[in-house]
Amino acid sequence: MRMTHLAAYDRDLRTDAEVRHALSVVAHGPLRLAVFPGGHGFVSYADLDGLDSGDIETLVDVALAHFMHSSGIDSIEWKTRGHDHAPGLGHALETRGFVPEDPESVMIGEAALLAQPVDLPAGVELRRARTDAEVYAMEEMQGRVFDDPRWRVRAETTLQRIREDDSVELWTAVADGQVVSAGRLEPVAGTRFAGLWGGATMPEWRGRGIYRALTAQRARSALAIGKTYLQSDCTEFSRPILERAGLVKVSTTTPYVWTRPAD
Structure with a gap:
């Protein structure tokens, strides 16, 4: 395999x-x-x-x-x-x-293996970011996690991307009105693949299943548009989560x- x-x-x-x-x-x-x-x-x-x-x-x-x-x-x-x-x-x-x-590890697996129910902590809900304000909130959180002072520039680039290509999906986990985790789903045209990108969770919210829930939601979205395989370049923090879901490390x-x- x-x-x-x-x-x-x-x-x-x-x-x-x-x-x-x-x-x-x-x-x-x-x-x-x-x-x-x-x-x-x-x-x-x-x-x-x-x-x-x-x-x-x-x-x-x-x-x-x-x-x-x-x-x-x-x-x-x-x-x-x-x-x-x-x-x-x-x-x-x-x-x-x-x-x-x-x-980073190059991970590939079947979307169906990830599209499993995952319980969220009380008060946390998953939302698809669509508006400018939602995208800025997502990028600001990721900027803090990755210590990226250029997050505003990345937010503008992301907004331009989703305006040009509505197949790109931005998913966030929100608690008390604040984005605490986020990630993108990017279908690859002409293939059976979709990419999992930009996964980030605030440190104080890690270890509660939120990242797994976001991954499962993106997997369900991928299956809904006919994509059967998911690919991600992930850190050592994320790799065990994806491996437990069924993705395989194929390279670095x-x-x-x-x-x-x-x-």
Whole structure:
């Protein structure tokens, strides 16, 4: 099952699927060099199989030069995968100023396994965020959890996304009028997949089943629109929850991020 899921991941969830909502995309060899709102560059590819370390260093140089000469690009993310054959990639990225972030687990499983009833604590209810105020409240909570001072910029990007694509669902858990947990469901067009993204819960509300309830709700929504598989890049905090629900770890992913130096 793991290898079947991994093959589907490489086939359906890389390259075009990753840059579908980019402002612009340029192809260079196996790479897709994409620009996203907020000055974010992103590098996607299906694999780098057959390339040696010298070839890979050249690709890194090409990508970095492309984005450095693009106005308004403040950061670049090169998302590596643990199962790729890419000799010397990590070294090439780090020597050019990319900084590795924490590794995450790539999880895949059947939506039906997650769409199970989960009891919520008293006074907590699940809501789909639709209005500007609801989206801002969700993004502000996530900004606090992830210590992200740019949460307002992300809120504007999220609002633009849902205005352009109403298939994206934002789900929140609310207690006493405050968002205490949230996450997105993003169906991947042309595939049987939907992605679970942006999961966050306020520290004082963790361990009460709220994240599992949000995940189950998103799974039910995925099934309702014909998506049978769910995929998530998750932290070590979330991985056991998803594993208990039936998702399988098929690989790891480590983002390497370059940030433009201050003038």
